Amino acid sequence: MVNDMVFLHLSDIHFLRRYPKASSGYNSVFNEMTNPLIKIEKSLEKVTMDEVDFIIITGDLVESGTADDYKTLKEKFEFLFKGVPYFITLGNHDNKKEFYKGWFDREDDNEPYNVVGEIKGLRIIGLDISEYHNNDGAISQKQCEWLREELSKDNRIDTILFLHHHLLRDQFNTPSVHVPNEFKNIIKESSIVSIFTGHTHHVYSGVFAGKPYFTGGSLSFAGFDESDGLVRFEDAGTINKCEYKYGEIKVETIFGINENKFLGYVNFREQDNKLK
Numbered sequence: 219m220v221n222d223m224v225f226l227h228l229s230d231i232h233f234l235r236r237y238p239k240a241s242s243g244y245n246s247v248f249n250e251m252t253n254p255l256i257k258i259e260k261s262l263e264k265v266t267m268d269e270v271d272f273i274i275i276t277g278d279l280v281e282s283g284t285a286d287d288y289k290t291l292k293e294k295f296e297f298l299f300k301g302v303p304y305f306i307t308l309g310n311h312d313n314k315k316e317f318y319k320g321w322f323d324r325e326d327d328n329e330p331y332n333v334v335g336e337i338k339g340l341r342i343i344g345l346d347i348s349e350y351h352n353n354d355g356a357i358s359q360k361q362c363e364w365l366r367e368e369l370s371k372d373n374r375i376d377t378i379l380f381l382h383h384h385l386l387r388d389q390f391n392t393p394s395v396h397v398p399n400e401f402k403n404i405i406k407e408s409s410i411v412s413i414f415t416g417h418t419h420h421v422y423s424g425v426f427a428g429k430p431y432f433t434g435g436s437l438s439f440a441g442f443d444e445s446d447g448l449v450r451f452e453d454a455g456t457i458n459k460c461e462y463k464y465g466e467i468k469v470e471t472i473f474g475i476n477e478n479k480f481l482g483y484v485n486f487r488e489q490d491n492k493l494k
Contacts, residue, residue, distance in 0.1 A: 223340055226265065226273045227380075227458040227469075228258065229416030229434035232281040232311060233291050247439055247451045247481050248281070254437045255294055257455030261437075261474030262298060265459060270302050272337045276416035276434055277309025277348060277382030279317070288320025305333050307344040309382040309417060310353050330361065334368055340462065341377040341409075343368055347395060348382050355383035355395040355417075362400050369408045378462075379405070380414040384433055385426050390418040391443050402427045412467045419454060421471050430467050434458050437474070439481055447487025452478040 233255065237248035280287045295304060308317060308331050318327035330346035345365055347355045369377065383395040405413070405427035412430040419436035435456035441449045455474035460467060 221464060223271050223338060223462040224269050225271055225337075225460050225462075227276065227414050227432065227434045227460055228273060228437060229276040229382075230278045230309070230419050230436040230438055231258070231275070231291070232278055232436075232438035233287060234281050234283050235287055235290055237281070242484075244484055244486075247484065250453070250479065250481055251439055252453050252455065252475060252479075254455070255298075257437045257474040258294075258298055258457075259474075261455065261457045261472050264472050264474075265457075267300055267302060271340075272335075272342065273299060273302055273304035274342065274344070274378075274380045274414060275304060275306045276380050276414055277307050278311045278416065278438075279306065279308065280312060281438075282311050282313060282351075283316065285316045285320030288317050292321055303335070303337060305335055305342055305344050305380070307331060307333070307346050307380060307382055308348045310348050310351060310355060312348060313350050314348075332361075332364060336375075339375070341372070341375045343377060343379050345379060345381045354393050357395055357398055357401050359398075359400075362398065362404060365401075366404050369404065369410070373409050375409055376462075376465075377408065377410045378412050378414065379410050382415065383417045384415045384422075385413070385431065386422075386424055389422055389424065389433065390420060392418065405429060411462070411465065414460075421456065421458070423469060432458065432460070432467070432469050435471065440478065441484075444483070448483055448485050450483055451481040453481055454478055 231254045240246040318324040333344040335342045415433045419440045421435045422433040436454040440454040459470045
């Protein structure tokens with residue numbers, strides 16, 4: 219068993235080199251939003267990076283961006299993280315083809331980006347259940363089989379699992395990903411010690427399939443339901459500092475910005491009607 223580990227959980231960066239300007243609708247949220255890279259930098263200033271063993275990032279790296287946006291973000295990560303290993307997965311705003319092209323200079327790749335790593339005896343698994351522009355994500359049979367196979371390679375090693383979409387139906391007012399019973403059983407019977415997600419842009423802690431479960435906040439914006447399809451958006455910039463010690467996980471939320479300034483209202487019901 220790993221005795222003592224410190225890692226950071228970042229999520230929902232929604233980076234672009236240049237954000238579109240819009241007078242209304244979803245894109246108008248970005249007009250006054252503080253650049254996510256500034257928020258990451260300010261958050262990391264509140265952490266002793268020499269104590270951090272690794273970093274996980276649970277998707278929505280960019281805001282429907284291009285290969286050049288991914289390339290720039292990767293360069294920024296490597297500068298800001300100062301050599302600390304990091305692991306990423308993708309979210310519903312991530313275009314896989316553009317990601318592979320910008321991150322790895324690979325053309326015509328649209329496969330899920332699953333990752334497996336190990337730091338100081340702790341196994342780290344990133345499961346990509348995202349589909350570009352599918353807000354709810356999807357856990358496929360193929361992904362279940364992949365996860366079961368990776369976990370079965372050593373069912374004694376402590377493991378953390380991270381993915382983009384939240385798993386608990388009542389956690390937030392947007393739908394969770396549909397969770398097959400097979401997926402629940404894989405988690406329940408595994409050596410996974412904690413699960414980390416993003417997507418909601420709001421910090422949350424709970425239990426899934428008997429395992430500690432944590433959702434990270436956002437490094438871009440946070441939405442607050444005002445009813446009837448109206449959502450109030452505020453600037454947001456938080457990361458989680460996580461400590462794994464003698465089998466227990468403790469999570470501390472770190473605020474990169476002190477004030478969540480108002481970014482605007484979006485009426486999604488009205489916006490959806492215009493698209494019909």
